[in-house]
Amino acid sequence: GENVEQHPSTLSVQEGDSAVIKCTYSDSASNYFPWYKQELGKRPQLIIDIRSNVGEKKDQRIAVTLNKTAKHFSLHITETQPEDSAVYFCAADSGAGSYQLTFGKGTKLSVIP
Amino acid sequence: GAGVSQSPSNKVTEKGKDVELRCDPISGHTALYWYRQSLGQGLEFLIYFQGNSAPDKSGLPSDRFSAERTGGSVSTLTIQRTQQEDSAVYLCASSLGRARDGYEQYFGPGTRLTVT
Numbered sequence: 338g339e340n341v342e343q344h345p346s347t348l349s350v351q352e353g354d355s356a357v358i359k360c361t362y363s364d365s366a367s368n369y370f371p372w373y374k375q376e377l378g379k380r381p382q383l384i385i386d387i388r389s390n391v392g393e394k395k396d397q398r399i400a401v402t403l404n405k406t407a408k409h410f411s412l413h414i415t416e417t418q419p420e421d422s423a424v425y426f427c428a429a430d431s432g433a434g435s436y437q438l439t440f441g442k443g444t445k446l447s448v449i450p
Numbered sequence: 451g452a453g454v455s456q457s458p459s460n461k462v463t464e465k466g467k468d469v470e471l472r473c474d475p476i477s478g479h480t481a482l483y484w485y486r487q488s489l490g491q492g493l494e495f496l497i498y499f500q501g502n503s504a505p506d507k508s509g510l511p512s513d514r515f516s517a518e519r520t521g522g523s524v525s526t527l528t529i530q531r532t533q534q535e536d537s538a539v540y541l542c543a544s545s546l547g548r549a550r551d552g553y554e555q556y557f558g559p560g561t562r563l564t565v566t
Contacts (some may be wrong), residue, residue: 338508359475362458365465369549369550371549371554379559380454380557380559381541381557382562383464383554385557386549388550403515426492426493430548430549430550435548436483436500436506437495437498437506438483438549438555440492440493440494440495442490442491443492
């Protein structure tokens with residue numbers, strides 16, 4: 338089955354700096370890669386996703402890049418703000434026919450004012 | 451509209467007891483998922499239901515775990531003979547279809563289970 342590795346597990350940045358979180362996956366049949374944000378005590382929420390037919394997607398201060406050949410994808414947050422502090426999870430779908438998402442272990446991002 | 455709801459929000463139980471956790475998905479969502487979130491761990495897939503198809507139970511960690519979905523709506527996750535390692539937050543999610551087809555998974559607030 339699919340295996341998703343996520344790095345780093347914790348990340349501290351100064352407000353205004355950029356943050357990058359990286360994930361690798363194992364199943365070459367995966368073609369959908371979402372990112373979820375979970376604020377303390379709250380439920381995970383989808384913030385951005387990418388499909389294998391594109392290499393990059395951007396939404397204001399967040400962007401995701403995908404390298405299907407190397408089986409890795411990354412989340413980039415620019416001009417970080419304190420409200421970006423949360424745990425971020427990457428995920429990959431499990432191939433055709435399945436509804437399953439396999440998640441990474443999460444990255445705790447702290448933005449220092 | 452109403453989101454995914456779960457009950458109870460917190461559950462403390464003694465080792466060896468059985469527990470039932472409930473999930474009410476968003477109305478009309480045909481797919482329902484259960485995940486487990488342990489401290490420092492990611493979202494561990496447990497099981498999903500899609501319409502009238504047989505559930506995908508491939509993530510259930512042992513035969514002490516089971517789940518059912520009645521009438522294509524409400525789901526119950528049952529853990530028998532609870533162990534301390536079962537302590538975690540159990541999250542439910544629902545969606546209109548497969549994520550790769552563009553359907554987002556919406557999560558509930560979770561049930562925090564503590565086994566003493």
